[in-house]
Amino acid sequence: MSRKVGDVILDVQNISLAFGGVKALTDISFNVREHEVRAIIGPNGAGKSSMLNCINGVYQPQHGSITFRGKTFKHMNSRQVAEMGVARTFQNLALFKGMSVLDNLMTGRNLKMRSNLLMQAIRNPFGIGPAEREEIEQRAVVERIIDFLEIQAYRKTPVGRLPYGLQKRVDLGRALAMEPQVLLLDEPMAGMNVEEKQDMSRFILDINDEYGTTIVLIEHDMSVVMDISDRVVVLDYGKKIGDGTPDEVRRNENVIAAYLGVAH
Amino acid sequence: MAFFLETLLGGLMAGMLYSLVALGFVLIFKASGVFNFAQGAMVLFAALAMARFSEWIPQWTGIENKVLGDVAAFVIAALIMFAVAWLIERLVLRHLVNQEGATLLMATIGITYFMEGLGQSLFGSSIYKIDIGMPKDPIFVLESTFQGGVLINKEDLYAALIAATLVALLSLFFQKTATGRALRAVADDHQAAQSIGIALSRIWVIVWCVAGVVALVAGMIWGSKLGVQFSLSTVALRALPVVILGGLTSVPGAIIGGLIIGVGEKLSEVYLGPYVGGGIEIWFAYVLALGFLLIRPQGLFGEKIIDRV
Amino acid sequence: MLYRENGQFKTTYRADQQIFPILQDRVVVLLFVAFAIVAVPMLASDYLLRAILIPFVIISLAALGVNILVGYCGQISLGSGAFMAVGAYGAYNVIARIPGMPLIPALLLGGFFAMLFGMFFGLPSLRVKGLYLAVATLAAQFFADWMFLRIKWFTLDNSSDSAAVSNLQVFGYALESDASKYLFCLAFLIVIALAAKNLVRGAIGREWMAIRDMDVAAAVIGIRPMYAKLSAFAVSSFIIGVAGALWGFFYLGAWEPAAFSVDQSFRLLFMVIIGGLGSIMGSFFGAAFIVVLPIALSQALPAIAGLFGVQISTSALSHAELMVFGALIVWFLIVEPHGLARLWSIGKEKLRRWPFPH
Numbered sequence: 028m029s030r031k032v033g034d035v036i037l038d039v040q041n042i043s044l045a046f047g048g049v050k051a052l053t054d055i056s057f058n059v060r061e062h063e064v065r066a067i068i069g070p071n072g073a074g075k076s077s078m079l080n081c082i083n084g085v086y087q088p089q090h091g092s093i094t095f096r097g098k099t100f101k102h103m104n105s106r107q108v109a110e111m112g113v114a115r116t117f118q119n120l121a122l123f124k125g126m127s128v129l130d131n132l133m134t135g136r137n138l139k140m141r142s143n144l145l146m147q148a149i150r151n152p153f154g155i156g157p158a159e160r161e162e163i164e165q166r167a168v169v170e171r172i173i174d175f176l177e178i179q180a181y182r183k184t185p186v187g188r189l190p191y192g193l194q195k196r197v198d199l200g201r202a203l204a205m206e207p208q209v210l211l212l213d214e215p216m217a218g219m220n221v222e223e224k225q226d227m228s229r230f231i232l233d234i235n236d237e238y239g240t241t242i243v244l245i246e247h248d249m250s251v252v253m254d255i256s257d258r259v260v261v262l263d264y265g266k267k268i269g270d271g272t273p274d275e276v277r278r279n280e281n282v283i284a285a286y287l288g289v290a291h
Numbered sequence: 292m293a294f295f296l297e298t299l300l301g302g303l304m305a306g307m308l309y310s311l312v313a314l315g316f317v318l319i320f321k322a323s324g325v326f327n328f329a330q331g332a333m334v335l336f337a338a339l340a341m342a343r344f345s346e347w348i349p350q351w352t353g354i355e356n357k358v359l360g361d362v363a364a365f366v367i368a369a370l371i372m373f374a375v376a377w378l379i380e381r382l383v384l385r386h387l388v389n390q391e392g393a394t395l396l397m398a399t400i401g402i403t404y405f406m407e408g409l410g411q412s413l414f415g416s417s418i419y420k421i422d423i424g425m426p427k428d429p430i431f432v433l434e435s436t437f438q439g440g441v442l443i444n445k446e447d448l449y450a451a452l453i454a455a456t457l458v459a460l461l462s463l464f465f466q467k468t469a470t471g472r473a474l475r476a477v478a479d480d481h482q483a484a485q486s487i488g489i490a491l492s493r494i495w496v497i498v499w500c501v502a503g504v505v506a507l508v509a510g511m512i513w514g515s516k517l518g519v520q521f522s523l524s525t526v527a528l529r530a531l532p533v534v535i536l537g538g539l540t541s542v543p544g545a546i547i548g549g550l551i552i553g554v555g556e557k558l559s560e561v562y563l564g565p566y567v568g569g570g571i572e573i574w575f576a577y578v579l580a581l582g583f584l585l586i587r588p589q590g591l592f593g594e595k596i597i598d599r600v
Numbered sequence: 601m602l603y604r605e606n607g608q609f610k611t612t613y614r615a616d617q618q619i620f621p622i623l624q625d626r627v628v629v630l631l632f633v634a635f636a637i638v639a640v641p642m643l644a645s646d647y648l649l650r651a652i653l654i655p656f657v658i659i660s661l662a663a664l665g666v667n668i669l670v671g672y673c674g675q676i677s678l679g680s681g682a683f684m685a686v687g688a689y690g691a692y693n694v695i696a697r698i699p700g701m702p703l704i705p706a707l708l709l710g711g712f713f714a715m716l717f718g719m720f721f722g723l724p725s726l727r728v729k730g731l732y733l734a735v736a737t738l739a740a741q742f743f744a745d746w747m748f749l750r751i752k753w754f755t756l757d758n759s760s761d762s763a764a765v766s767n768l769q770v771f772g773y774a775l776e777s778d779a780s781k782y783l784f785c786l787a788f789l790i791v792i793a794l795a796a797k798n799l800v801r802g803a804i805g806r807e808w809m810a811i812r813d814m815d816v817a818a819a820v821i822g823i824r825p826m827y828a829k830l831s832a833f834a835v836s837s838f839i840i841g842v843a844g845a846l847w848g849f850f851y852l853g854a855w856e857p858a859a860f861s862v863d864q865s866f867r868l869l870f871m872v873i874i875g876g877l878g879s880i881m882g883s884f885f886g887a888a889f890i891v892v893l894p895i896a897l898s899q900a901l902p903a904i905a906g907l908f909g910v911q912i913s914t915s916a917l918s919h920a921e922l923m924v925f926g927a928l929i930v931w932f933l934i935v936e937p938h939g940l941a942r943l944w945s946i947g948k949e950k951l952r953r954w955p956f957p958h
Contacts, residue, residue, distance in 0.1 A: 085816065105819040106819060106823075108820075109822030121820075123810050123813035124814075125809055125813050134806045134821055134823070135821055140803045144804055148798050151798075152618075162802060163617070170613075383934070386934040396734075398929070398930050400866065401925075403926065405926030407922050531738065532735065534735075535732060570750055573745075573746070577743075580735065581735075581736050584727065588727055
């Protein structure tokens with residue numbers, strides 16, 4: 028890991044989330060340091076996605092708060108979070124199936140685009156109004172991401188027609204298009220074979236290296252987690268059972284018990 | 292006060308009829324996830340069939356007994372509705388199995404147009420009478436409490452009774468018979484029902500048949516009150532607010548929703564109407580339903596719609 | 601062979617992002633537009649203009665508006681007739697009550713009133729969607745029906761309960777002939793269609809489509825669902841309102857609220873579905889189809905019946921129309937749910953390969 032890890036950028040304090048009688052998260056606290064790669068692991072149903080959803084404003088926790096860059100929030104609003112520079116990918120790929128790859132990535136630039144409705148309506152190649160110039164500028168930014176993710180051949184293809192591995196890359200690309208400071212990745216390697224996983228790991232590390240983006244990632248593949256993460260949080264049944272470097276967590280008895288079961 | 296009660300009761304009676312039509316919507320939606328916009332056209336079609344056959348049977352067979360003729364007309368109309376249900380499943384539904392709700396809705400609108408055209412071609416487009424022997428005279432109740440009593444139409448009372456009987460029969464059907472149980476299973480979860488061997492297409496035909504019979508009863512009652520004519524199909528548009536208010540997936544919702552809308556329409560027309568020029572029944576019902584929607588998007592009794600990310 | 605893109609390399613993003621990037625497309629469209637502007641008024645008979653072309657131009661504008669809301673933003677609306685009505689009555693009141701009001705601003709004001717109306721009745725879209733939203737838009741439809749029928753102010757308190765316009769002129773030039781009316785409406789169509797195409801291929805268009813495809817994910821990217829949905833309602837109802845004003849002024853001449861009833865709403869929805877949801881081109885296809893169909897039927901059916909020596913009465917004809925209409929809707933939905941626009945692009949795909957089979 029070449030980039031120096033900085034101060035705490037995201038601090039999750041005592042988050043509890045319940046759906047009716049089901050307690051998804053109970054009193055979870057951990058922090059994330061700037062520029063690091065933080066993994067969240069745990070058996071299925073541990074509440075990992077719910078945790079990301081709380082950070083992201085998709086779910087509102089009943090208790091607890093989240094501090095981002097010094098500002099504390101009890102309830103996050105999705106758009107606010109996006110404006111603050113947090114982007115994410117989804118476990119089940121929330122891509123816009125009706126649009127091409129290029130258009131999907133361009134939606135990620137939405138926050139940066141300034142032309143209002145009227146200007147967009149009179150868009151023209153003659154230089155009147157800012158809309159055409161802005162589209163071209165944003166297109167250039169998105170094309171750099173397309174180059175980075177090596178999906179040039181597919182840019183005009185409707186995403187619904189792409190194979191799963193490529194769709195995952197588009198999901199990542201859309202999150203990257205938001206120029207995030209923190210990137211939440213929800214099982215980015217699910218359903219991939221070994222080569223695809225290597226590609227994806229390379230992308231994630233490159234993003235962390237080149238742009239200094241802080242990465243919070245949910246992943247099941249232990250070898251990947253141990254390889255690329257700086258620190259790991261372990262959840263089980265909505266509770267935190269481990270927090271530390273990959274080596275510390277690997278030796279933690281509670282973690283071993285949760286994954287492998289305890290001998291009776 | 293007596294007048295208010297009369298209006299209220301009138302509203303309840305009208306509401307009962309809306310409930311009948313709404314019931315057809317709910318049945319089909321529950322079992323197949325299809326919002327059958329054609330329910331109104333089915334009401335019309337069924338009523339037309341019954342009206343004309345009750346004329347034609349005496350003509351063709353020389354049977355003089357009115358009751359026999361009417362019952363035969365009812366049975367024939369029911370059989371026609373079964374045929375319609377089967378044809379719709381075979382020709383339309385089967386081919387649209389995996390499409391989104393909007394597509395299916397549009398298809399049922401297409402079916403509506405088709406049935407309106409077909410119904411009028413086969414049965415004619417004038418106004419026809421259905422006379423099932425319902426007494427038309429009014430009765431007065433509560434004469435001791437209010438001077439002159441409160442006026443109720445006997446016809447409305449009988450209609451309410453018929454509707455109530457139908458609902459009771461349907462409940463028995465759903466709860467006590469094996470087919471009813473299968474229908475409830477399909478309504479709950481298509482895939483699970485299929486996995487235990489329930490044939491979806493057969494179930495759908497049955498559901499549309501039941502909805503067809505419900506449409507027939509509704510058509511019979513409406514037709515007896517208003518005469519059977521083309522505008523009967525706009526009954527669907529009158530019943531939509533009911534379905535929204537009650538919740539698309541709820542039978543009790545259809546009933547209670549119908550009563551609320553019926554009362555709401557009548558009261559608003561009588562008490563608010565004169566101030567704003569009258570004729571506000573239709574949009575008042577919609578605005579009422581809209582108001583409920585904003586507070587409870589799934590309707591009074593409907594299932595909450597959860598979006599999974 | 602003819603439709604190859606070989607050699608058409610784009611070296612700038614600007615070139616790649618044009619409305620018609622393929623040269624052949626651009627040529628054909630420009631030729632077609634030129635034909636529509638120059639040749640049609642000269643060649644078409646008055647009947648053709650009045651019965652087919654003028655209504656086609658106006659109603660495809662309305663279909664365009666509906667497509668923006670339903671096709672691009674995914675908000676089902678059954679209240680388009682009401683938006684047309686607000687546009688028509690709005691423009692009518694402006695022209696009738698303000699002496700010396702020029703025509704174009706009056707029409708645009710009609711659109712503006714329709715926009716406000718549409719945004720108000722679009723508010724439920726922030727809470728509900730799908731079928732429930734469709735029912736909410738019906739509230740708009742029935743409210744407008746009642747409003748223009750019962751509130752006499754809208755028809756200038758005249759005794760006939762209808763609105764009528766005459767002596768339309770623009771910049772001092774009287775729009776008397778069918779050809780001039782046709783060109784006036786066509787001008788509106790071209791300008792608004794261009795603006796609409798710009799909107800749907802730009803940032804707001806992507807926002808609309810994002811909301812349509814997955815509104816939760818859209819929020820996470822930073823798209824505000826409220827802004828996107830209300831802007832879709834606003835733009836859509838503005839366009840539909842202008843179309844409504846044109847419909848009343850240039851096609852009907854005089855009208856009553858029934859001209860903009862729920863039947864009109866359904867007609868517009870069918871145009872958009874048959875033509876292709878989420879496609880500007882599709883709106884034109886759908887409008888052409890729905891405008892031409894009744895006329896084609898009224899010619900074809902008696903002819904076919906004549907072959908069998910059978911006479912068809914007018915009522916039988918209208919019933920047959922309903923049946924054919926309904927059957928066609930169902931048929932389209934089964935065979936090609938993405939409409940004529942999809943068939944068109946499949947056709948173009950085949951043309952790319954022609955004369956080779958694959």
